[in-house]
Amino acid sequence: MAVRPPNRSRFTPRWLALRRLFGKASSASSHSAPGRIVHDYFRQKAHSQGYTLSHSQQRVIDCMAQHATALLGTSAKPLPGLYLHGAVGRGKSWLLDGFFQALPLAEKQRLHFHEFFARLHQGMFSHRDQPDALATTLDELLKDCRVLCFDEFHVHDIGDAMLITRLFKALFRRGILLLVTSNYPPEGLLPNPLYHARFKPVIDLIHARMQVMEVGGPHDYRSHARTHAQQLFTQGHYVWPATAAQRLALNLPEPYADAPAILLAVGTRHLPARHCEGRTIGFTFSDLCDHPTAVMDYLELCRRFDHWIIDELPSLADCSIAAQQRFINLVDVLYDQDKHLILLGRRSLRESLGGEAIDLARTRSRLGQLLEVREPG
Numbered sequence: 398m399a400v401r402p403p404n405r406s407r408f409t410p411r412w413l414a415l416r417r418l419f420g421k422a423s424s425a426s427s428h429s430a431p432g433r434i435v436h437d438y439f440r441q442k443a444h445s446q447g448y449t450l451s452h453s454q455q456r457v458i459d460c461m462a463q464h465a466t467a468l469l470g471t472s473a474k475p476l477p478g479l480y481l482h483g484a485v486g487r488g489k490s491w492l493l494d495g496f497f498q499a500l501p502l503a504e505k506q507r508l509h510f511h512e513f514f515a516r517l518h519q520g521m522f523s524h525r526d527q528p529d530a531l532a533t534t535l536d537e538l539l540k541d542c543r544v545l546c547f548d549e550f551h552v553h554d555i556g557d558a559m560l561i562t563r564l565f566k567a568l569f570r571r572g573i574l575l576l577v578t579s580n581y582p583p584e585g586l587l588p589n590p591l592y593h594a595r596f597k598p599v600i601d602l603i604h605a606r607m608q609v610m611e612v613g614g615p616h617d618y619r620s621h622a623r624t625h626a627q628q629l630f631t632q633g634h635y636v637w638p639a640t641a642a643q644r645l646a647l648n649l650p651e652p653y654a655d656a657p658a659i660l661l662a663v664g665t666r667h668l669p670a671r672h673c674e675g676r677t678i679g680f681t682f683s684d685l686c687d688h689p690t691a692v693m694d695y696l697e698l699c700r701r702f703d704h705w706i707i708d709e710l711p712s713l714a715d716c717s718i719a720a721q722q723r724f725i726n727l728v729d730v731l732y733d734q735d736k737h738l739i740l741l742g743r744r745s746l747r748e749s750l751g752g753e754a755i756d757l758a759r760t761r762s763r764l765g766q767l768l769e770v771r772e773p774g
Contacts, residue, residue: 431469431501432462438499439492453613454488457481460608461496468502468544468574478575478607482582485762487612489578490548496576497546506539507546509733510577511726513538514557515693517564531563535571542573549729550579553722553755555592562599569606580759583609588755629703630731633738635746635767639708643772649739653681653708663694672706679706686716686723695730703736710742714751721754732763740767 439458443450450458460479467476481489497507520534527533539545545568552558568575579586583603587596603609636643644651650672658669661678668690672679678698685695685707713721731738742749746769750761 429466429470431465434501435462435465435496435499439495442495448488451488451613453483453611454492457492457610457612458495460610461492464574465496465500468500475572476574478569478577478603480583480603480607480609481576481578481612482580482585482609483612485580485759489612492612493546493548493576493578497544500544502544504541505544505546506542507548509729510547510550511692511729512696512733513547515691515696517560519693531560531567535564535567539571539573544574544576547575547577548733549759550577551581551756552587552596553589555587555589555595558587558592558596558599562596562602565599565602565606569602575607577607580756582611629735629737630763631766633740633767634770635764636739636741636770637745637749638743638772639741640772643770647739647770649706649741650679653679653684653706658684661698663697666694668694671708676702677704677706678702679708681709682707682711682724683709685727686720690723690727692726692730695727696734699730699734699736704739705731705736706739706741708741710740710749712744712749712751713757714753716752718752718754721752721757725754725756725760728760728763738767740764745769745771 436458439450442448457479464476464479467474481492483489494507497505516538517531517534520537521530524530524533524537552561565575581588583600586600587593634647636647636649639652641651643649650656653671656671658671659673660667661670661673668688669684670678670680671684678701707727713724716724746761746764746767750757750764
């Protein structure tokens, strides 16, 4: 039965008075048009993926809505950046990507920090004869960018730390709104006690110029079974113990250790691959991680190959810290560039991913999204 609406005539004067009283404040709040766009985007995205937003995620979304309102308003006041940190799988990248997608602004860039930093190094080398190679490179990379989003920000090397100090100061001087995700709070960056004090000025700068927010909650969203029909990385496989029968059943090549190396030109160097056909590339773990390869190498290969096979994953606990870190960087790039990965090892993924490198928790979380294929017991 339809319910007859009440007679609202006696409420109208009070309602109009309240609108006059709060109207000006509301127009500047996150409920203005850009703010509503951000809120609506996240509400629909969470609903379509079956998520219930945590309290900390909702706080971040409210803050992002306020940023969208300020960016698209008339205020000339510089906005504080946003530094999101928390454990793996708590939705930091999901929030960053959502803000980037929802923000109705063309002058924006979203990059994995590895990728941006590799481009920065390359640009500064190219412009090394300029009076200010950093400024020239940023002019080239950022152009008219007003919003810059960095995913997976971390610092483990003192040389990188010194450049990051200059980079952040330059970005803030340019008035660029910087949004960053990290597994670490600012105080946890560059944890090596030999160098941490030298990075303290950047930590202080982050606190002074950015709003630091923790993204928490009890759930690791990456561990939930979800549909990733549009995502290549999560359609990949981890195959163990990689027997001849498994390889034959999955149409995978023979063990790469028995295959001759194919020298593949990457930049000014040659890397040993074991398989190269069309958009598919194959390596052993040792080919990529026991030798001095870098993020720029992985990015260059990702531009040329969509399907990756990495054979002979060892127990990382038995590898050097340098090899562990290269593997972490490799998985980061493959995940962020959304490449299809088949990883083969002799032990379960859990047994293989021991080790002491700082960012292994993120690698375990990401590789945990691969479909595990083991030989029937």
